[in-house]
Amino acid sequence: MKTQIILCIFTCVVIVLFISKSRTHTDEDHHYLFVSYNPQKINRNGEYQPFYGYTIVAMIDPYLVSVADQIEHFLRRSSLAKSYSPLPANTYHMTIYSIYQCGNKIIPPVKRWLDATGKTISNRTWLPDEVLRKQNEMATCILQKYLQDPLRIEYASLNITERSVKLQLKADEDSMERIRKVRDELVKIYEDPDLSLEPINEKLHLGLAYVYAPAVNPDLEDWNQLNKLVRVFNGAKLHPPHVYLFDSMKNYMPFQSDEEIQCEMF
Numbered sequence: 001m002k003t004q005i006i007l008c009i010f011t012c013v014v015i016v017l018f019i020s021k022s023r024t025h026t027d028e029d030h031h032y033l034f035v036s037y038n039p040q041k042i043n044r045n046g047e048y049q050p051f052y053g054y055t056i057v058a059m060i061d062p063y064l065v066s067v068a069d070q071i072e073h074f075l076r077r078s079s080l081a082k083s084y085s086p087l088p089a090n091t092y093h094m095t096i097y098s099i100y101q102c103g104n105k106i107i108p109p110v111k112r113w114l115d116a117t118g119k120t121i122s123n124r125t126w127l128p129d130e131v132l133r134k135q136n137e138m139a140t141c142i143l144q145k146y147l148q149d150p151l152r153i154e155y156a157s158l159n160i161t162e163r164s165v166k167l168q169l170k171a172d173e174d175s176m177e178r179i180r181k182v183r184d185e186l187v188k189i190y191e192d193p194d195l196s197l198e199p200i201n202e203k204l205h206l207g208l209a210y211v212y213a214p215a216v217n218p219d220l221e222d223w224n225q226l227n228k229l230v231r232v233f234n235g236a237k238l239h240p241p242h243v244y245l246f247d248s249m250k251n252y253m254p255f256q257s258d259e260e261i262q263c264e265m266f
Helices: 002-022 027-032 062-077 108-117 129-146 173-190 220-233
Strands: 053-059 084-086 093-101 151-160 164-171 205-211 242-248 251-254
Touching: 053 129, 053 251, 062 084, 062 205, 062 220, 093 129, 093 173, 108 129, 129 173, 129 242, 151 173, 151 220, 164 173, 164 220
Parallel strands: none
Antiparallel strands: 053 093, 053 242, 084 205, 093 205, 151 164, 164 205, 242 251
């Protein structure tokens, strides 16, 4: 009996020591333990990282650029800057369809190319040009057919989450109908449903900043000021969407084919 008691006490001491040791983190470890930041896109210092991929987005119209600049500068000096890293105003956009992010889930056209060539791909650069050229050209033609006119945002609401600062967007009925039609075609072209943006009527958004440190509630004055600035997006029009390549969340380049795209071929 005495031996059992001693053994029990010893076991309890070991458990306590183990728990104590497992809870010993540096301030930095504790600081980032529950941060919902995406290390592919941003580091712990709020610096955007090399991140390659393909997407279809509608950029903001030039008449919105001055207000977008004000929003970016405000975010940099507001209480939100402690947790969120502002995106450059010239990248503000609404995503219509997320094509492929290098290093993430491989879509069928990319897998076929890999199987046929036996080559490997890196998440530190784009795919070779020929891999998605045909699909990107077809997508360009679909966009010209259905989304040649600007998209209209009926309402934009400020949304600050544990992951980002963004505007939740509601497109008008005509724009929404055209977006759905285009997405149906893009699903066939890229052979991927892009579930990240479904249901699309609830997932349209415009990103303003990504989290990099534990999220904090903004000062009420900052919230009111930011809310006032983003009202300009109510009723705003966005550029017709285009296929883009990106090498970070700070840099988007429109897709350009080596030759003139012959849409009648598709």
